[in-house]
Amino acid sequence: MSKALDNLRLYAGVVKRVGYTLSIGMLNSGSRDELLKLYNAYSGHPHPEDGTPVDPFIIPKTDVFELFGNDSASYEGVYECGFGHTTEFELKVISNLVKKWNPRRIFEIGTFQGRTTLNIALNSSTDAEIITLDLPAEELASTKMDIEKGEVRYVKKEVSGERFIGHPAASKIRQVFGDSASFDFAEYRNSVDVAFIDGSHAYEYVLNDSEKVFTIVRDGGLIIWHDYTNWPGVWTALNELYEKDARFNGIRHIGGTSIAILKI
Numbered sequence: 649m650s651k652a653l654d655n656l657r658l659y660a661g662v663v664k665r666v667g668y669t670l671s672i673g674m675l676n677s678g679s680r681d682e683l684l685k686l687y688n689a690y691s692g693h694p695h696p697e698d699g700t701p702v703d704p705f706i707i708p709k710t711d712v713f714e715l716f717g718n719d720s721a722s723y724e725g726v727y728e729c730g731f732g733h734t735t736e737f738e739l740k741v742i743s744n745l746v747k748k749w750n751p752r753r754i755f756e757i758g759t760f761q762g763r764t765t766l767n768i769a770l771n772s773s774t775d776a777e778i779i780t781l782d783l784p785a786e787e788l789a790s791t792k793m794d795i796e797k798g799e800v801r802y803v804k805k806e807v808s809g810e811r812f813i814g815h816p817a818a819s820k821i822r823q824v825f826g827d828s829a830s831f832d833f834a835e836y837r838n839s840v841d842v843a844f845i846d847g848s849h850a851y852e853y854v855l856n857d858s859e860k861v862f863t864i865v866r867d868g869g870l871i872i873w874h875d876y877t878n879w880p881g882v883w884t885a886l887n888e889l890y891e892k893d894a895r896f897n898g899i900r901h902i903g904g905t906s907i908a909i910l911k912i
């Protein structure tokens with residue numbers, strides 16, 4: 649009887665939560681994010697014949713243990729995770745990839761608070777240089793392409809990189825500012841060991857950023873994308889690159905994360 653009551657309470661709680669999210673909660677950006685996640689979880693590409701959803705994540709999977717064995721990285725602020733961040737597990741995966749790859753030059757598109765930037769700095773060698781590009785809030789209305797409405801709040805912030813500013817590891821980090829579609833990447837050509845793409849999640853931007861980053865990552869380097877399974881613009885662009893562009897045929901999706909990687 650008490651089990652039935654527990655289930656009833658759980659059911660009532662879920663109904664209340666969903667009701668809130670679908671009504672007044674729409675005014676709350678956190679609830680809108682939850683809705684986007686729900687949409688992403690339940691939507692797929694409809695099958696052309698019977699209309700049933702098809703899993704849109706076509707990129708073959710790889711596994712963290714295959715990639716780097718045990719967790720050997722060090723971290724800071726891993727659990728201080730909120731909207732716009734990599735998850736705790738993803739941050740650990742990226743930190744371990746960096747530790748294993750031992751890059752000298754890392755380029756990140758999309759700084760936000762700098763939580764991933766800081767952990768990359770903590771897990772790279774003392775002589776490593778981390779360049780992180782961010783769109784200044786004042787340039788929001790003049791980007792070359794349209795960014796997603798849902799990501800405007802990550803652009804509009806008082807400070808870019810607040811998580812690393814003042815931290816001892818910040819001496820390895822260089823902030824650069826601009827729109828990734830018009831930023832001049834020429835000085836980084838063929839010199840980057842690891843690139844992390846986590847700027848705009850709009851389809852056109854993911855294609856742009858992937859193309860630009862391809863010119864700066866050296867042979868033997870690594871490209872990491874965030875949000876493959878979270879934003880339709882990201883999975884549509886990456887699926888297209890994987891299927892149609894031989895340079896991207898080696899992309900792999902790391903199981904249990906929204907991260908995709910490619911060794912050049």
Ligand SMILES: C[S@@+](CC[C@H](N)C(=O)[O-])C[C@H]1O[C@@H](n2cnc3c(N)ncnc32)[C@H](O)[C@@H]1O
Nearest residue numbers: 758759760764782783802803827828846847848
């Ligand atoms: C989701 S946040 C990045 C999160 C961060 N990489 C992390 O792991 O914590 C996206 C960032 O990309 C930036 N951004 C969005 N559009 C951009 C563009 N066109 N060029 C450069 N940066 C952009 C935003 O200002 C924001 O800081």
